[in-house]
Amino acid sequence: MKKVRIEDWSPAGKLNLEETALKVISSKKNFLVVAGPGAGKTELLAQKACFLLQSNECKYPQRILAISFKRDAAYNLKERVRLRCEEVLSNRFDSMTFDSFAKLILDHFGNSLPQSLNIDKDYLILLDDKSVLEYYEKLDRTFRFSKTDKELISFHTTSKVGLDSHSNAISIRNAVWESMMKDKPSKLTFKMIMRLAEAIMTGNEKIKLFLQNTYSHIFLDEFQDATAIQYEFFKSCFLGGNSQITAVGDDKQRIMLWAGAQESVFEDYLLELSAEKAHLKMNFRCAPRLVALQNYLTEHLLGKTDFSTPDPKRHKEGGECFLWVFKNPDQEITTLFSTVYKLINEDKIKPREICILVKQSLNIYAGDLIDHFNEHGINARDESILQDLIAQDLSQYIIHSLYVIFDKRWKDSKTIALTFLNNLHTDLEQSQLLKSEISFSKFIKQCQQKYNDVYWNAERLGAVINEIIDFAGRDKIQYFYPMYKSVKFLDETLADIIRELTNLYNEDLGLIQALESLIGIETVPVMTVHKSKGLEYHTIIFVGLEDGAFWSYQKQPDEDKCAFFVALSRAKHRVIFTFSKTRKDRNGRIRNQSFKVIEDIFNELKNSGLVITEEK
Numbered sequence: 001m002k003k004v005r006i007e008d009w010s011p012a013g014k015l016n017l018e019e020t021a022l023k024v025i026s027s028k029k030n031f032l033v034v035a036g037p038g039a040g041k042t043e044l045l046a047q048k049a050c051f052l053l054q055s056n057e058c059k060y061p062q063r064i065l066a067i068s069f070k071r072d073a074a075y076n077l078k079e080r081v082r083l084r085c086e087e088v089l090s091n092r093f094d095s096m097t098f099d100s101f102a103k104l105i106l107d108h109f110g111n112s113l114p115q116s117l118n119i120d121k122d123y124l125i126l127l128d129d130k131s132v133l134e135y136y137e138k139l140d141r142t143f144r145f146s147k148t149d150k151e152l153i154s155f156h157t158t159s160k161v162g163l164d165s166h167s168n169a170i171s172i173r174n175a176v177w178e179s180m181m182k183d184k185p186s187k188l189t190f191k192m193i194m195r196l197a198e199a200i201m202t203g204n205e206k207i208k209l210f211l212q213n214t215y216s217h218i219f220l221d222e223f224q225d226a227t228a229i230q231y232e233f234f235k236s237c238f239l240g241g242n243s244q245i246t247a248v249g250d251d252k253q254r255i256m257l258w259a260g261a262q263e264s265v266f267e268d269y270l271l272e273l274s275a276e277k278a279h280l281k282m283n284f285r286c287a288p289r290l291v292a293l294q295n296y297l298t299e300h301l302l303g304k305t306d307f308s309t310p311d312p313k314r315h316k317e318g319g320e321c322f323l324w325v326f327k328n329p330d331q332e333i334t335t336l337f338s339t340v341y342k343l344i345n346e347d348k349i350k351p352r353e354i355c356i357l358v359k360q361s362l363n364i365y366a367g368d369l370i371d372h373f374n375e376h377g378i379n380a381r382d383e384s385i386l387q388d389l390i391a392q393d394l395s396q397y398i399i400h401s402l403y404v405i406f407d408k409r410w411k412d413s414k415t416i417a418l419t420f421l422n423n424l425h426t427d428l429e430q431s432q433l434l435k436s437e438i439s440f441s442k443f444i445k446q447c448q449q450k451y452n453d454v455y456w457n458a459e460r461l462g463a464v465i466n467e468i469i470d471f472a473g474r475d476k477i478q479y480f481y482p483m484y485k486s487v488k489f490l491d492e493t494l495a496d497i498i499r500e501l502t503n504l505y506n507e508d509l510g511l512i513q514a515l516e517s518l519i520g521i522e523t524v525p526v527m528t529v530h531k532s533k534g535l536e537y538h539t540i541i542f543v544g545l546e547d548g549a550f551w552s553y554q555k556q557p558d559e560d561k562c563a564f565f566v567a568l569s570r571a572k573h574r575v576i577f578t579f580s581k582t583r584k585d586r587n588g589r590i591r592n593q594s595f596k597v598i599e600d601i602f603n604e605l606k607n608s609g610l611v612i613t614e615e616k
């Protein structure tokens with residue numbers, strides 16, 4: 001592959017990047033890029049990856065590691081790089097979550113941990129904090145109930161592992177760790193995995209050097225949300241090494257403090273990594289009136305002064321924001337249904353470009369709405385249910401292989417499936433890549449002949465999916481994707497895909513439609529604000545701008561204002577906020593709703609002069 005000279009490099013997609021963005025892309029320094037919503041922070045990382053790989057500034061065979069917080073964000077970044085640069089190069093771009101990076105380290109180098117921290121190879125991951133509390137309860141009831149659940153869960157991983165006990169509390173904690181690790185099989189939470197991965201790094205200079213030599217460049221997306229554990233783990237890997245670090249974030253979108261995000265992480269990073277700070281000014285996502293509204297709220301609601309400039313290419317008057325006031329949720333549902341119906345059928349906006357957001361408690365605010373939409377012909381779904389399954393590389397490989405077999409229109413699918421297959425080898429030469437493409441094409445033809453079924457069931461879908469897996473090689477998948485090292489997890493993932501596809505197929509959909517439903521192509525996504533971070537849509541409908549939805553506002557007003565700001569800034573063109581005078585609570589009782597507690601938000605929306613309020 002011919003290397004591009006630094007002076008000849010230009011951004012993929014012929015994008016005009018801000019001066020500052022270009023400087024960060026070509027600089028060899030550590031950087032913290034702070035910028036508002038839609039400024040192109042994630043885009044900057046994707047472009048920087050292309051620059052480093054195409055110019056060989058990331059010297060072959062070194063790699064780039066991008067760490068995100070959510071699986072879909074990691075997948076989104078990987079996709080951006082894949083679409084913007086040649087496959088042989090983008091194969092050297094690893095994009096993963098903090099959790100999967102820590103797990104990778106533990107699975108590869110767990111043997112180097114001292115005897116006292118030994119765990120089973122097939123350890124079980126506990127996703128539920130309750131089980132951890134039970135270990136404490138079993139060991140020391142008095143200690144367990146001397147702390148709240150939240151305090152105890154935080155205490156469990158608050159300090160590094162392997163510390164000698166300085167206090168009774170630490171001895172109890174060490175004993176709980178020991179009993180979890182010595183259990184059959186060992187039980188770990190992701191936070192424990194991160195602490196163990198940190199212990200591997202701090203205890204073994206050779207492994208640390210190996211990691212730093214593998215990854216010459218590190219990217220950190222949405223850095224405002226890094227927790228203390230994540231930041232300490234990151235430092236144990238890369239602080240003091242030669243890897244060059246680029247972090248991007250926005251303090252106006254800081255909405256994870258409740259989950260332990262480290263408030264001082266920007267300042268700490270700037271100091272500890274001797275990083276330079278850069279600001280981006282543009283907002284490429286949102287139409288000018290929405291940028292104006294965000295600027296107004298930046299000043300009057302968030303008390304900050306870092307304003308954004310809209311993309312000059314957009315129509316100056318573009319963008320609209322409404323506040324719709326309803327008598328009750330039934331009226332809200334029917335109005336929203338006809339609004340979305342019109343958007344899809346008259347304005348030709350794709351269902352996937354319309355997003356329904358709620359602050360929390362999705363079922364209370366949007367459960368009936370989802371049912372109504374589905375019963376009346378618009379697909380809508382709670383995205384969180386399938387998101388984790390679909391965002392996995394393995395699921396993408398299976399889904400896109402099925403597309404290649406059963407629907408030849410999907411040109412991109414072959415590339416996505418082949419990328420997965422090629423990732424199962426280290427450093428394939430060009431000739432081997434060609435061979436791999438030929439044998440994949442042969443395999444596809446065989447499947448097309450063998451599986452020309454008119455009707456499908458779970459057994460037949462299972463058969464073709466298992467052939468797709470066998471073609472890639474189970475051993476290879478388990479080796480290169482350590483998350484599938486546990487046979488149980490791999491089997492469960494496959495079973496989930498087969499079950500979901502069969503269910504969708506049984507809803508009288510054809511196989512291709514079932515696949516499209518699975519990835520949600522023709523579906524209106526419904527999600528919480530936290531899930532929507534980093535995403536963007538033509539229209540955002542935020543259901544329930546009410547005191548009831550912002551029950552934590554009095555305790556954490558700044559964070560809740562940021563959550564409101566995140567919701568607003570997901571929209572490219574239109575935002576609709578709804579307020580319903582009554583709403584059911586979690587027990588189904590109808591309650592009157594108010595906007596006393598979140599009065600500031602209401603007042604500033606009104607004072608901006610940019611929001612149209614309508615009583616429905």
Ligand SMILES: Nc1ncnc2c1ncn2[C@@H]1O[C@H](COP(=O)(O)OP(=O)(O)OP(=O)(O)O)[C@@H](O)[C@H]1O
Binds near residue numbers: 016037041044
């Ligand atoms: N230089 C550019 N020119 C035109 N469009 C751009 C440019 N940079 C980014 N974009 C587009 O603007 C939108 C926002 O970009 P991106 O998601 O990278 O922003 P972000 O800063 O990460 O946003 P947020 O923090 O709100 O999630 C995307 O659709 C992206 O493709």
